[in-house]
Amino acid sequence: MHPNATHGLSKSDTYRVWSGMLARCADQSNSTYGGKGVGVCARWRTFENFLSDMGERPLGPTRFTIDRLDNALGYSPENCRWATYGQQQRNYSKTILLTHIGKTMCLSDWAKETGLGAGTLQDRYKRGWPAAAILSPEKRKHYANRK
Numbered sequence: 001m002h003p004n005a006t007h008g009l010s011k012s013d014t015y016r017v018w019s020g021m022l023a024r025c026a027d028q029s030n031s032t033y034g035g036k037g038v039g040v041c042a043r044w045r046t047f048e049n050f051l052s053d054m055g056e057r058p059l060g061p062t063r064f065t066i067d068r069l070d071n072a073l074g075y076s077p078e079n080c081r082w083a084t085y086g087q088q089q090r091n092y093s094k095t096i097l098l099t100h101i102g103k104t105m106c107l108s109d110w111a112k113e114t115g116l117g118a119g120t121l122q123d124r125y126k127r128g129w130p131a132a133a134i135l136s137p138e139k140r141k142h143y144a145n146r147k
Contacts, residue, residue, distance in 0.1 A: 018050045039075070054077070098121075107122055
């Protein structure tokens with residue numbers, strides 16, 4: 001290895017994820033990350049530490065991204081995981097979670113389970129319908145404008 005070389009991974013997917021994370025958190029004009037105060041822990045300002053904690057970005061047919069478990073916190077070893085796009089979308093701060101009979105899922109997962117359209121479920125949720133009515137295949141006009 002060249003004396004000035006470090007990890008030799010600057011062209012890897014993992015390095016691109018790491019550098020993208022740093023860039024969006026440093027960008028104060030980025031209203032979702034840097035402008036919102038989302039930061040990166042001091043340990044992860046060095047790629048080798050990030051790599052040691054997270055490991056290589058998983059390979060396979062599914063693309064993995066870095067996901068914060070708690071969106072109110074920044075990027076750190078205890079708050080991050082490699083997640084599929086679907087997992088990350090379910091962890092999005094605006095995702096609607098619905099609990100029915102002791103089971104909690106996002107509306108898109110309920111749509112798959114019930115066979116109802118996700119848009120139908122979202123509309124019913126926004127109208128203030130109770131969970132059982134939201135997930136019912138029956139149309140319930142009497143809930144139409146309830147909030």
